[in-house]
Amino acid sequence: MTNNDTVHVIDDDEAVRDSLAFLLAAAKLQVKSYSSAAEFLPVLPSIRSGCIVTDIRMPGMSGLDLLAHVKELKVAVPVIVITGHGDVPLAVEAMKLGASDFVEKPFDDAALLASIESALSAGARRSDQNVERAELARRIETLSARERQVLEGLVLGHPNKTIAFDLQISSRTVEVYRANLMTKMMASSLSELIRMAFVARIAMPGEKD
Numbered sequence: 001m002t003n004n005d006t007v008h009v010i011d012d013d014e015a016v017r018d019s020l021a022f023l024l025a026a027a028k029l030q031v032k033s034y035s036s037a038a039e040f041l042p043v044l045p046s047i048r049s050g051c052i053v054t055d056i057r058m059p060g061m062s063g064l065d066l067l068a069h070v071k072e073l074k075v076a077v078p079v080i081v082i083t084g085h086g087d088v089p090l091a092v093e094a095m096k097l098g099a100s101d102f103v104e105k106p107f108d109d110a111a112l113l114a115s116i117e118s119a120l121s122a123g124a125r126r127s128d129q130n131v132e133r134a135e136l137a138r139r140i141e142t143l144s145a146r147e148r149q150v151l152e153g154l155v156l157g158h159p160n161k162t163i164a165f166d167l168q169i170s171s172r173t174v175e176v177y178r179a180n181l182m183t184k185m186m187a188s189s190l191s192e193l194i195r196m197a198f199v200a201r202i203a204m205p206g207e208k209d
Helices: 014-026 063-073 088-096 109-141 145-155 160-167 171-185 190-200
Strands: 006-010 030-034 051-055 079-083 101-104
Touching (some): 006 014, 014 109, 051 063, 051 109, 063 079, 079 109, 171 190
Parallel strands (some): 006 030, 051 079
């Protein structure tokens, strides 16, 4: 089983794990269960999609501790926390740490499924964006240093004359570089080229490459 669209359930209560596994399987969702955050932790770095559903109160590493690890490792998957009745302060803390949603026990099956479906949809969009960003970053890597300088000037909204003055080259040369940029980046217009640059998060003045 791959991690694609898998719901990772972490709960120290075996009955809860089994119940969630049955519920998610009935909804045609892939699920993997873990009895503790510590058991799940070795899997965490390899996850690229899907979502995580974790109890907030567990022996040893808590759900909040796990959220902190997710944030530290920059694992871009949604996390839903399951809280006990009256654990609103913990739920708020979880949201501050990046949880996408929280569900109170005893949870309503329909509400939990809706939260998971929403998280998976958001995760899929994020995954698509990451793929696009990686591809655009690859294209930017093919640019020469001068082409990249011209691109940065275009992103700042500078006309050819200003870019030429800043780089101490002719406007005609800037036009040649612009044409090369359009070809290498596979952009059909200047607006698309600039959008690509923003998606790929090219280095802007004041930032490092």
